[in-house]
Amino acid sequence: MIDIEDIHKLIQEFLCTPGCHECCQNFGVPSRTRVEDERIKTFLRSNSMQPGVAQGNSCPYLNETGCSIYPVRPLICRPYGTSPNYLCKMGVMPLRLLHEDEESEIFQLYQTHFF
Ligand code: SF4
Known part of the structure; x- marks a missing residue:
């Protein structure tokens, strides 16, 4: 059985430009699966936080200070800046971008195991 975190590990982490939330301000509520929704609810509960409220196109x-659920943000938030299809507008990226085939494989795994 594959865990959602196994898929997260396939996406390289990198340091965003401090204070920039460009990719979180334009796409509204991020799509998420049931498993991810449960992870977010558990995280909010354990940190005594309330779910956010959507404002315009900004993520709730x-x-x-940035993403309030960063450790459990859904998969759709994670590829930004890491592949040619999700390039950061500020030009920030990890040492190696994902190949398009790797990106496809990640979303294939996600759909197969979590939809
Ligand atoms: S969940 Fe977090 S990383 Fe994803 S769009 Fe919202 S603020 Fe950004």
């Missing part, structure tokens, strides 16, 4: 989980 974005606050003044």
Whole structure:
């Protein structure tokens, strides 16, 4: 059985430009699966936090310090900046971008095991 975190590990982490939330301000509520929704609810409960409220096109989980659910953000939030299809507007990226085939494989695994 594959865990959602196994899929997360296939996407390289990198340091965003401090204070930039460009990719969280334009796409509204991020799509998520039932498993991810449960992870977010558990995280909010264990941190005594309330679900966010959507404002315009901004993600409801974005606050003044950034993503309030960063450790459990859904998969759709994670590829930004890491592959040619999700390039960061600020030009920030990890040392190696994912190949398009790797990106396809990640979304294939996600759909196969979590939809
Ligand atoms: S969940 Fe977090 S990372 Fe994803 S769009 Fe919202 S604020 Fe950004």
